[in-house]
Amino acid sequence: MVCASAAVALDGLGFEPILTGTFRFDPRAYVDWYGIDISKYGVEVLMPLGIKAFGLWSRLFVWRPALRVLQRVGAGPLFTDEPAYKPLLGFRRRGLRIIEYIHFPLEVYVREEFQRMGLSGGEDPYIRERYGRFPLNIYWGAFTRLLPRYLRDNPFNAADLVLTNSQWTAEVARVVYGEKPTVLNPPIPPNTHLVTEPRPFSERLPLIVMLGRFSEEKRYHWVLGELMPRLLREVPNAKLVIFGGATTRTQLSYVGRVEGIARRVGLRVEVLQGDVTGKLGGDAQVLLRLNAPRDEINRVMDMARAFLHATVNEHWGIAIAEAMARGLPIIVHRSGGAWTDLALEGQVGLGYVGVDDAVESLAKLLTDGKSWGYYSGKSLERVRDIAFDNFVSRLMELVKRVI
Numbered sequence: 052m053v054c055a056s057a058a059v060a061l062d063g064l065g066f067e068p069i070l071t072g073t074f075r076f077d078p079r080a081y082v083d084w085y086g087i088d089i090s091k092y093g094v095e096v097l098m099p100l101g102i103k104a105f106g107l108w109s110r111l112f113v114w115r116p117a118l119r120v121l122q123r124v125g126a127g128p129l130f131t132d133e134p135a136y137k138p139l140l141g142f143r144r145r146g147l148r149i150i151e152y153i154h155f156p157l158e159v160y161v162r163e164e165f166q167r168m169g170l171s172g173g174e175d176p177y178i179r180e181r182y183g184r185f186p187l188n189i190y191w192g193a194f195t196r197l198l199p200r201y202l203r204d205n206p207f208n209a210a211d212l213v214l215t216n217s218q219w220t221a222e223v224a225r226v227v228y229g230e231k232p233t234v235l236n237p238p239i240p241p242n243t244h245l246v247t248e249p250r251p252f253s254e255r256l257p258l259i260v261m262l263g264r265f266s267e268e269k270r271y272h273w274v275l276g277e278l279m280p281r282l283l284r285e286v287p288n289a290k291l292v293i294f295g296g297a298t299t300r301t302q303l304s305y306v307g308r309v310e311g312i313a314r315r316v317g318l319r320v321e322v323l324q325g326d327v328t329g330k331l332g333g334d335a336q337v338l339l340r341l342n343a344p345r346d347e348i349n350r351v352m353d354m355a356r357a358f359l360h361a362t363v364n365e366h367w368g369i370a371i372a373e374a375m376a377r378g379l380p381i382i383v384h385r386s387g388g389a390w391t392d393l394a395l396e397g398q399v400g401l402g403y404v405g406v407d408d409a410v411e412s413l414a415k416l417l418t419d420g421k422s423w424g425y426y427s428g429k430s431l432e433r434v435r436d437i438a439f440d441n442f443v444s445r446l447m448e449l450v451k452r453v454i
Contacts, residue, residue, distance in 0.1 A: 052369075053152055053216075053237050055087045056439060057130040060446040062092075064454075066127060069093040071116040073109035075101045086242025087439075095120050107194050111201050114138050121147065128454050135201040140209055148454050151210040152235070155220055155366045156227045157202070161195040165227060180267040180301065205229075211453040214446075216367040217388025233449065236392055238442035239372055239434060249378030249427055250353050252420040256331060257289045258355040259413060260379070262348065262370040263362070264296040265305045265341075270361035271295075275313040275320075275337060277406050278361075278413075283318075283336065285414045290336055292327055292355070294348050297341045306339060313337050327351060352377040356423055357416040359409070365389040375400075375434040380426030382412045399429040 058068040070078060070092050078089045095116040102109075113133045121129075121139065126147040129139070134157050139147070159165045160178060182191035203209035207230045215221050215232040225231045239245070263269045271293055282289055297306050306322065313320035320337040321330065326347055327340040331354065340347075352358070358374035360383045365371075368389035371381055375393065381400035383389040394400030401416070403409040415422050 052085050052087070052240060053132055053154075054130065055081050055085060055089050056238055056442050057150075057152070057446060058089050058092060059087065060443045060450065061128060061130065063443060063447055064450060067093070069095055069120050069124070071095045071113070071120060073097045073112050073116065075099050084242075085240035087240070107190065108197075111135055111194070111197055114201060128450060134203055134206065135198065136209075137201050137203045140203065148212075149210040150212045150214065150450060150453070151203075151206050153206065153213065153215040153220065153224055153232055156224050157198070158227050159223065161198055180305075206232075212449060214449070217392040219364075219386070219388040219391045220366050234392070235442065235445060235449070236437045237367055237369065237372075238439040239376055239437055241439040243373055243376050244349075245376045245431065245434060245438075246353075246378050249431070252356065252423045252427075255356045256354050257286055257417045258331065258351070259289065259291045259357045259359050259417070260348075260352055260355045260374065261291065261293045261359050261361070262295070262374065263360075265302045265309070265339075267305060268362055269295070270363070271305075271309045272312050273406075274359070274361050275309055275318060276316055278409055279313075279318055279337065280316050281406060281410045282413055285410060286417050289413070289417055290331065290338070291359075292331075292338045292340060292351055294327075294340050294343050294351075306341065310339060328354075349377060352379055355379060357382060357413055359413065360384070360389055362389070363387065368393055372434055372437065375430035378427045378431050380416050380423060380430060382409065382416070393433065395433065399433045400426060 058070060061068050070089060073096065075096050078092065078094060081087045081089050097112055097116045110133055114136045117129065117139060121142050126142050126145045128148045128150060130150045132152040132154060182188055205228050206213045207228055213232040214235045215224055216237055218234055221231045221234050279291060297303050310320055310322055318337050319335045321335040322339045323330065324341055327338050328347065328350055330338055352374060358379040358381045360368060360371050363384050363386050365387040371383060371389050371393050375381060381394060383394050383400060383402055385402040385404050390396060390402055394402055401412040403412055
């Protein structure tokens, strides 16, 4: 989404964007996904096949199709959100201007000096869950050994403009590189509807929504094992709906683990493949809804009173921004970009460190209409600042300074 938005910005500056990628992709799909039309731009890919496997290794070769374009059309501005572009640096002598967007410094995952620093490095639960066991540990090991061959060194030496997604990620980048990038928050997709008049508190259920793939770093196990039993003592009629993608074996295994935890602590839980809306008045206290469409998610958000995000050190949090666009108050961990740039460290959303903080914040939003109305309004105010048009305009301003 960030790259598609950048293509629109470069188009607005008078350039003719060429989209590059390792595997074949369909630019027309971006209209359905995000409401961004990039179908008129040229495309250059390394392989004319659409392959879902080897996505991690493909990051090592993102520079190859870009090299073909540069050899054919000459230098110009290059926007990339991948750091493996060392082979392209020679083109800077020919006038190439590089704009790098850092979602998270990859060095934290692969360089030993940044391990165990609390920066979502080697202890990252997603990395541990996804690549910690055979055979994917070999796959990950090969990636980390090959990466230095293609990884640019310090982005502030390699690129003309260095951007990142949040103040928190900018601070991590400062630790890694010695300098802070310019923060440019990702945009809300233009096909995400920003409600103007959210359904009032009195017409909503004492319902909490969570959204994100079923994976360990989302900490659904903590929410069901520790948070929900305590919350139900404070708000006995509270319910929780977790919307999550679950298509891989690992993700489905985590669904089973989370369901098992819920049952062990005495929660009434149901796993659903179909529409959850009709189940909200039922007996279940927790509903795990797999692979739901966006319109269903929006309907349930419009019936809920709070959006909970449990990930620690979330770099940004597009799901949180989407909930804010529905006028939902947010509760996030006091870490990461979700806290610094979406909740604005408590000015816009509520934060927590431990389970007691989280229970107190949730109970307030589920039962106090005045607090709910205040934070609902703050969500909508903040999310308007990160609208698609604002992102494009700001990026155009920044690029003008370096081209």
